[in-house]
Amino acid sequence: MANKKVNKTKLLERNRDPYHGIKVFIGFFMSIVFIVPIIWMLFVSVKPNGFTTNQPLEWFIPPFTLFNYWNLIAESLIIRWLFNSFIVAVITTILTLIITSLAAFAISKMKFRFRKSIFLFFLIGLMIPGEATIIPLYQIVKSMDMIDTYAGLILPMIASPLGVIILKSFYDGVPKELIESAIMDGCSYFKLYYKIVLPLAKPAMAAICIFTFIGSWNNFLWPYLSTLSETLYTLPVGIPVFNSAYTQAYVLPMTANAVASIPVIIAFFIFEKQIVRGISFTGIKG
Incomplete structure (x- = not known):
C-alpha cells in the first residue's frame, strides 16, 4: 500500500509539472548526444586496420575484428x-x-x-x-x-x-x-x-x-x-x-581510445549510485 501511495504521489507531481515533457525530451536528447560518440568509437575500434570510407553507415556494418586490440597491446x-x-x-x-x-x-x-x-x-x-x-x-x-x-x-x-x-x-x-x-x-x-x-x-x-x-x-x-x-x-x-603517429588513420587511434574508456565506463555502471549521490551531496552540477 505504501508503495502504491508513493507511486501515485509521483504521478501527481509529474502531472502538475507543465514542463515535465520538455525536461524528459531534453534529457533524452542530451543522452543521445553523449552516447552516440561512444557507440561510434566502439564500432570503429573493431573495424579492420586501415579501413576507410566516405559513407558513415559503413562503420556500423561488418566486417569486424578484435585483432586491433591485440595489435595495439603488442605495438x-x-x-x-x-x-x-x-x-x-x-x-x-x-x-x-x-x-x-x-x-x-x-x-x-x-x-x-x-x-x-x-x-x-x-x-x-x-x-x-x-x-x-x-x-x-x-x-x-x-x-x-x-x-x-x-x-x-x-x-x-x-x-x-x-x-x-x-x-x-x-x-x-x-x-x-x-x-x-x-x-x-x-x-x-x-x-x-x-x-x-x-x-x-x-x-x-x-x-x-x-x-x-x-x-x-x-x-x-x-x-x-x-x-x-x-x-x-x-x-x-x-x-x-x-x-x-596515426594522423590519417581512424581505426587504431579509436581502438586506443576504447581501451582507455572501457574501464571508466565499467566503473561508472558499477558505482553509478555512489557517483550520483556524490554529485547531489556536493551540489556540483555539470
Whole structure:
C-alpha cells in the first residue's frame, strides 16, 4: 500500500509539472548526444586496420575484428599506461582522503590559535586556478629530484582545498553533545576522529573519493610536464602521443581510445549510485 501511495504521489507531481515533457525530451536528447560518440568509437575500434570510407553507415556494418586490440597491446605501452593511471589515481585518492579528513577534523573540532586563518587559507587556495601554480610546483618537484618518478606524479596532486572545506562543513554538523560526552569518557582526539566522526562522514568521504579519483584519472597537464619516459606516461598523456603517429588513420587511434574508456565506463555502471549521490551531496552540477 505504501508503495502504491508513493507511486501515485509521483504521478501527481509529474502531472502538475507543465514542463515535465520538455525536461524528459531534453534529457533524452542530451543522452543521445553523449552516447552516440561512444557507440561510434566502439564500432570503429573493431573495424579492420586501415579501413576507410566516405559513407558513415559503413562503420556500423561488418566486417569486424578484435585483432586491433591485440595489435595495439603488442605495438604500444597502453597496458603500462593503464597501470600507471590506476596506481596514480588510487594512491592519490587514498592520500587525499587521509590528509583532507585529518585537516578538516583539526580545523572543525580542535581549538588552537589561527584556526580561522588557516581555514581562510584553504578558501583562498580554492579560488586560485591550478594552472597558476604549475611553474612553482614544477620548480619545487625538480629541486627535490622527483621529476619522472611516481612520487612526482602523486604527491603534488594530493592537496585538495575543496575536500577540506566539504569535510569541515560536514564535521561542523556533528552534535557537540556527542563530542563532549566522548571526551568526558576519556576518548582521545584520534579515537574521536577514527571511531566517531569519520564513520559519520562516509557520504562526504565517498563524494571526495569519487571526484578525486576521476580528476586524477583524467589529469593531463601535470603528468605531461612531470614525466619524461614513456614507461611513466598515464593514459591522458600516452594516448595523444600514440595517436599522433596515426594522423590519417581512424581505426587504431579509436581502438586506443576504447581501451582507455572501457574501464571508466565499467566503473561508472558499477558505482553509478555512489557517483550520483556524490554529485547531489556536493551540489556540483555539470
